[in-house]
Each structure stands twice: as structure tokens, then as C-alpha cells.
Amino acid sequence: MTSTACGARCRLMSLVLAGVAGLVFGAGLLISGMTQPARVIGFLDVLGGWDPSLVFVMGGGVVVYMIAFRAIRSRRKDPWFDVTFHVPTRRDLDAPLLVGSALFGIGWGLGGLCPGPGIVSAASGSVASIAFVSAMLAGMYLQHRTST
């Protein structure tokens, strides 16, 4: 819900900034090696010739986001273009969380792609990645339809 004070120019700016965030996010995935399935599988296959570099992707992301998250939340009551922050508050560990995460890991280990890198690779024209993302969207749709 965009704040009512946000006019047409402000709304355009909010969309441009969201687009830039997506572009930088994608650049991060590309630079880090997450868009190379062989590297990802080399990281996950710890008993093979383990490639630990992807630990640094998560490490770099977590350090930057942790500092930024605390700075933003302590200084601002609301984000620039919305009336409130939409940060998850659930703390319960339920079966869907465990089963869903377990399934995601299986798919990730099988194809070497997770959702973000899948979308970036598909946009580059990779036929396999276009198939992956199409199947992923179908899987998401299936989950929505089967959940109550």
C-alpha cells in the first residue's frame, strides 16, 4: 500500500528504485557465481571437490544486510514509499517450513539453480533456465492451489 502522500512522480521514483534494487541484486548473483549451476553443485557436494566460495556469497550478503537492517529499523518508523515495514514476525517452526525447505534443497541440489539465479539465467536466453523458471512458476502455482 503506497502512502497517500505519494503522487505520480513519487510513485514512478518508487518503481525506478525497486527496479534498480533488482538490477543490483542480479549483478550480485552474476558476480558471485550463483548463476553457474556447476559451481553451486560443487559447493553443495561437500564430499566431492568442495568449492567453498559460495559460503562467501551468503557471508557477504548477511554482513551487509545485518548492518543495514539494524540501521534502517532503528532510524525509521516507516520505509520511504510505504506506511509500514513488511518484515516477517512468525517464530513457530512448523511442518510446511521444514518440508518446503527440504524440497527446495532437493531441487536446488538437482539443478544447481535457485529462484533468483534461475530468473537471471532465463533472461540471458538460456533455454534450460527458461524451462527451469517455467517449471518453477508451475510448481509455485501448484503449491498455491493445493494449500488451504
Place this chain on the structure above:
Amino acid sequence: MSTAMPSSWLHALLGGALIGLASAALLLTHGRIAGISGVAGSLLQPTTRDRGWRYAFLGGLILSGVIASLVAPSAIGGSVRSLPIVIIAGVIVGFGTRLGSGCTSGHGICGLSRLSARSIVAVVTFIATGAITAFVARGAS
């Protein structure tokens, strides 16, 4: 090898920092968690309101892939599995990330940074099953 490994670690660190920075920008501007499965999946649900920033964020992500294919095509690795396996992997990733409320970005970057118990459990779980799957599927095409 001794020179290639530190370089790939540095790229990983730099790329990870950019992912963290972009996620922080989305939090500051829209107050949203940069979870790719959540952003993409919610657009498939008719009840989702406030769709503009989601389309814009995904548009930026797509643009990064288009630009990479023009200026740095080697950043996009080829598939290591046959098409049927890739499709099965895609369905499982889509279903699993929505059921488990997140993927490597939402749980892995944003959730771990917030020290969310749910995200810590999710990350440990998907790395464990990913490692087992990568081992079992080793040599498969």
C-alpha cells in the same frame, strides 16, 4: 589453482555484498524483504495487492540477465543436467520455496541477518538436502 581460488572467493564476497545492499535498498524504499520466491510467487496469486514494486524489482533482475548475456556471457553457466531433470528440479524448487516461505534470498540473506529462528532452520534444512541431493545425483546428467 592457488591464484584462482582467492579470486573466486573475492567475487563471491563482492557479489554477496551487492545482494545484501540491494536487499537493504528494497527494505529502505518499500519496507519489503527481498525474497525472490516470495516476490515472484505472490504475483501468481490474484489476492496480492501492491504489485508494482514486485514487477519493477523482477524487471531489474531480468535486465541484469539481459545485460550479462551481452557483456559477460561467461557469467551464465550452462545447465549440468538434462532438460527433464531441470524441469523436475524447477517444479520442486517452486513448490518447496512457497511451502517453506522462502529460498536462498529471503531465508538465506534476509532471514539469517535478522537471526530469525525459522530462517536458520530453513537454511540448515535446504543446504542439508541440497548437499545430499548433489552427492546422490553426482554423475547423473
